Amino acid sequence: MNKIELVNIAKAYEKGTPVIEHLNLNIKEGSFTVLVGPSGCGKSTILRIIAGLEKETSGDVLIEGKNVSDIAPGDRQIAMVFQNYALYPTMTVRENIEFGLKNIKMPKAERQAKIAEISKLVDLEPYLSRKPHQLSGGQRQRVALARAIVKNPSVFLMDEPLSNLDAKLRSQIRTDLIELYRKLKTTFVYVTHDQVEAMSMATDIILLDKGKIQHRGSPADIYENPSNVFTARFIGSPPMNILSVEAIDLEDRMDKESDLIGKEPISISSIGPHHARYVGFRPEHSRIAKRCPEMNDLSINELFLEGIVQSREMLGDHVLYKVKTKYGEVYVKSFQLNMVDYGACHVVLNPKDLMFFDGNQNRIETDEERCYT
Amino acid sequence: MMKSKEGAVVLEQQTGMGLRRVSFDQIKCKVRQYFKQLMPYGMVLPAMAILGLFVLYPIFYMIYLSFFKWNLIGSKAFVGLHNFIRLFSDKAFWEVLGNSFQYMFFTVFFAIVLAIILAVYLKRETKANKLLQSILFTPHIVSLISITFVWMWLMDSNYGFLNYLLSILGLPAMGWLTDSNTALYSLILISVWKSIGYNTLILISAMQAVPKYLYEAASLDNATKWTSFFKITLPMISPTLFFLTLMNMIAAFKVFEPVKIMTQGGPMNATNTLVYDIYQYGFTFYKIGYASALGVVLMIIIGICTILYFAGLSHRVHYR
Structure with missing residues (x-):
C-alpha cells in the first residue's frame, strides 16, 4: 500500500527554472525510502513538499490516500529531522522534546511519561535539563530524533540528518537508525546525497537528478542493474568506469590489434549489442596484472585493457588503482594486497561484468548469455 | 708567517x-x-x-x-554632605525624581512594545515595508531641537494641529503642554515617537536573524503563530531587547532638550526631570555644588537601575 503519493508535482521558485516538473512518486507503507541525488536535484524540495513546508506549484500530495495539499504541516501526522537539527536554542532538551506535545495540549502526566520513555530510548536521560549548545553533535542529533519520535508520527522525514557529524559517528548513527526503523515499523523518508547512506539503510532507493527519477529499486537492484549511466556512476565507490565504445572500436579499426582482446582480437561491439555507445564495468569487477597475461593465465573469456598505473591507494582490505588507458581513466579495486608497481599494466575484465548503454546513456538490457561466448 | x-x-x-x-x-x-x-x-x-x-x-x-558650595565665581566652600542632606529633604527633589521615573517607565514601555509590534509587522522584506522602515527611522536622524519646535506647534493649545483634530472630532481641546496633568505625557509621546524608529529597525534586524528553520520546526510541532512568537521569536531576540531597553532607560533618565524648550519643567514642576533640575541649579541659580550633588544622585540611580536590571533579567536573556 502506498503511504505517500506525489501526483504530477511541479515546483518552481519565483525566478528561474522549475526545480521539479511532472514528478510522480509513491512511497510504500512501512518502507525506508531514501531520496538520493547530487545537490540541486530537488530531493530536499520533495521532502519539504511532503512536509508542507514548501507549497507545490501544481500537483497533489496524498498521504494515506488523502489529499493534504491544504493541510498544515503540523496536522499531516509527520515528523521531520532537519539537517541542522533545528533545535530550539532557548529551550532545554526536555522543553525541546515537549514543545510539540504542549502545543497539542497533551496532559502533563502523559507528557512526562512519554519524555521519560523516549529519553531512555535515545540515551538522553542525563541531558534533559541542558541547552542544545551544551551538547555534542551526536547528542543534538539524538534530541532531534527524540523530538520526532515523541510525536508518534506515521511518517518520519529526514533531511540529511547525518551530514553534520564526523565519519565515525555517522556510521554509528546509521546502524542506530536501522534499529530504530525496525523498532518503530513506520515509514521513513530519508534525503541524502551520500550513496553509502542510501545503500546501507534503504529498503527502497529513489535516485534523482535534475528533478527527475533516474532509478528506483532496492539497494541490490540499483547496484546490479543501474538503468542508466548516471545511476551507474552515482552508486558505488569509486563509481563505475564508463568508456565510449566508439573510441574503442575506432581504435580497433585503425590497427587490427585491439587492446581489448580475448584469445582472439575482438571488438566491443561484437560482444555487446550493436547500438551500444558506452560500456561500463565496476572497479571491483576488474583485476590488475603487471604484464600482459599469458593466454593460459586468462580464464576462458577474459579481456584485458592496456594502461599505466597513475596512482595506487592501499586501503587495508583492498588497493585502489587509477589506471590511464587509451580510452580514458579507469579505477580498479584489487583485493590482492601485494601492490602492482607504477608503470605499464593490464586491466583484466570478465565480459559478463560489462554493462552497455545506448546513445542516450540508457542501459541496454542484454540477455544473460551475451553475444560473446 | x-x-x-x-x-x-x-x-x-x-x-x-x-x-x-x-x-x-x-x-x-x-x-x-x-x-x-x-x-x-x-x-x-x-x-x-x-x-x-x-x-x-x-x-x-x-x-x-558636590561637597562644596560654589557659585562659579567666588571661592569654593567645603560643606561636607550638606548639599545631599538639603537635597533629600527637599520636597521638590522627590517630585523631580518621581517625574523622571514616570517619564522613564512610560517612554521605555511604549517605545519597546510598539517597536516590537511594528517590527513583527515590518520584518517581511517588501518594498512597501522598506519605505515604511525609512519613514519610521527619520525622526531619529532629525535634530531633537527642530523636532521639539514642530511638536510645540502641533501641541499648541490655541492654534495647534492636534487640538484642531480634536475639534473636528467634536472633542474638547487639550492643554497638551500647559496642563500639569498632561504635560509629562505629551513629552513622553514625543520621546516615544522619536525613538521608536530606531528601536524598530534594530528589532527587525534581530528578528530577521532568527533562523527560518526554527519556525518550520515549530510549524511541524503544531505551534500557533502566537506560540511561535512567544516561545521562539521573543527568546531569540532577547539579547537585543535587553540592550535596547537598557539604552532607552538611560536615555530617558537623561532627557533634557524637550523639557528645556517646551515646558521649562513646568507647569508647576510637572515636567521637571533630574537633568533639567541639574541644569537649572547649575546655570540659572549658579548653585554648582547642589547641582553636582544632583548629578551624583542621577549617576547613582542610573547605576543602580542598570545593576538591578542586569541582575533581574540577564539570566532570562539567551546569548548564543
Missing part, C-alpha cells in the same frame, strides 16, 4: 667584531623586549587619555564639587 699572522689578526678582529655584535644584539633584544611589553599600553594610551580627560575627570570633579 705573514699569512698566518694576517689570518690571526683577521680572526681576532672577527672575534672582536663577533663579541661586540653579540653584546649589541643583547641590547637590541632587551630593548625589543621592553618595547614589546610597553607596546600595548602605548596603543591604548591615546584612547585612555581622552577617556580620562573627558569622562573620568569630569565625573570625579563632579563628585568633588
